[in-house]
Amino acid sequence: MASRKDGAVAEIEKKIIEAFEVFDHECNKTVDVREIGSIVRSLGCFPTEAELHELLAKVEEEEPTGYINLEKFLPVMTKVLLDRSYQPIPEDVLLHAFEALDENKCGYITKEELIKYLTEEGEPFTEEEMEDMLSTALDPETNTVRYRDYISMMIVDET
């Protein structure tokens, strides 16, 4: 029993190390602190920005250097994966979220509305993030986002 559990933990650790190394340009077991979000997400987790900050606090050095060490990151991330923290957002929940913003339930959200919600509510988008989402999501002819289509397109791209 014990050995199988260890095996599972070892496998998780290897996954984490792999993901870490993708962003470790200099191959010296450190990554830029700004990449931690990508690493955590590439392991299948959906942390909010607030949750990411909490995580960072655990893995940063006392005197922040701008870099995160694998040594500190590994045990923290292993626990995250074992505890299954930051669960993924299922497609239908995502759909409901878009629908909540679609007051008239017409199947689309206007560009202005979307910008307003996503740059003022929740954990606001930066200008760059907003532009980037619009570049894929917006139908330039109607200036709206047909969210069902957008979601299906993004999900397909994922797999």
Add this chain to the structure above:
Amino acid sequence: CETVEVTAHLFLLSQAHGYFRAAILIQNWYRFTKARLETRRRYSLSIFQSIEYADEQDQLQVCNFHFFLLLIAFSHILTSPGVSQVVDEGLSLTEFENKIDVPDSYYGPRLSFPLTVEDANALLHAFRNEQLLHARYVLQLLCETRRVLKEMPNITHLSTSYSKEITVCGDLHGNLDDLLLIFYKNGLPSEQNPYVFNGDFVDRGKNSMEILIILFAFLLIYPNDLHLNRGNHEDYIMNLRYGFTKEVSKKYKDHGKLILCLLRDVFSWLPLATIIDSKVLILHGGISDTTDLDFLNALERSKVRNHIHVGVIFSLKNLAVQMLRSNFCYLQILDILWSDPRSQNGCTPNKSRGGGCYFGPDVTAKLFERYNLKMLIRSHEFKPEGYEISHDGKVITIFSASNYYEEGSNRGAYIKLNPELIPRFVQYQVSKVGTIESSALKSLREKIYAHRSELTSAFAQYDLNSTGRISVSDWAAAMESVLQLELPWRMLRAQLVQMTPNGEADYMSCFYDLKIGQPTKEVQPALVETLCRYRRDLEIIFNIIDKDHSGLISLEEFGQTWKLFASHLGIDMYDESLDKLVLSIDYNKDGHIDFNEFLEAFHVVHRLEKKANS
């Protein structure tokens, strides 16, 4: 009234929370997909780079093979002793004019020497319209370029006096679009607009010749304002492997050989480094802890024709002692053309390239102190943003070939250095993650196919009961140990192998979607796999044997070469099998093999791709 107000307030509050929650979900999900895309892009680039470096490493190691000693016994290498001496100094512009005719039907640029800006503009215009420069002019241009380069020292000294900004460009690798974009954004070279091009002008891209022509033309017009440093790809053997030789042969069929010979000379005369205001050192690769700029300045650079060729001789043990002195020249040049900076201190052999070293900030600091330098600008390494700053701001890598691996893979960049020697970076991209990723995976699958037998036996070692399934962990370990590529295997797993319902890897499914282009029924699968794996090495060897660059070698030569190669690799070969193979390829039955056709036959085709094309 009160109740209504409270209800309204509650309603608004719940609405607010509703929006907050919805927004945060959407933002969270968006950031997740963005991160995943970025990760996929990164590991795709990682795949390209690992395979590229592994290839380069093979490249430098092929020359250390015992096999080459045997090939030398064929006296194909040592008796073409200075193939470049064939193109002697005596050849002049007028000789080319007399010997090579330019037909009236040729509408391309007609150069007249000494070149002027009009000639340069004519060239740019022609190349934009995909025209070729006639061989006679190419040869004349190369001749003049050699003459001019010979006058130059190994290390060029420049100054930013007269408030000029100097533009430094990195690897171009045959990407003409990038050069044209740089000239468009930054202006053509002139006395007011000096440039330094830091090596690797050729190979990989399809317009290496045109890039050289343009750069050499400007060099002749503005010899004090257009400067070139040699790169590791300005080398005959690299060109055989990475496409430049093929490009020239294809474009200049009859005169290709002469052009290639003259090019070997020209490359060997390219300066090794440039120093600006005695403070900024610019060279292609990097430095080592033994780099000696005075020595580099004094040595006879043209004698180190191809640093790899010299390495072949280097590997002959009994000549090693005699070569010691020339080895030192060779090593100094090898270091500056191949080394890469790393953040760890020290100077260690560059394992991924197989030549040069990894140099740390301490090595840089020491060199700077010794020669009173402020900055090192180098190229040689692909960078997604076109440039990168390391060693605490002291070392800059500049890479000018955008979309190097695939459309959308990276930006290119160039540096503008002002008289205060402060660098300013300009980035560009001559025009998607999807394309890079599928392209990277294609390359990786080809490697997998080429190592099929080894992989199969490695997998089998974990599969003691021959179930056809092993754990993901074991699968990853086997892949890494056989292919020798440090990649995130668990991330790539879904794209490479099928899983069983209980989470194990059905390891033979790695090979399902791949097969060889032409059905070669008569040939053993192991032989096919070997040919596939060593296709590029064989290409180089055939090219060396084919001295007149005709693309043909005799059946006998082919058979002998193959036998040598096979015995070196320890492959068991039945003579019959080889004969059948050879006959199946000698389509004309005239006793000669077009080895390019032969090698094409062992190009791995992807089943899905074939379906799409048929």
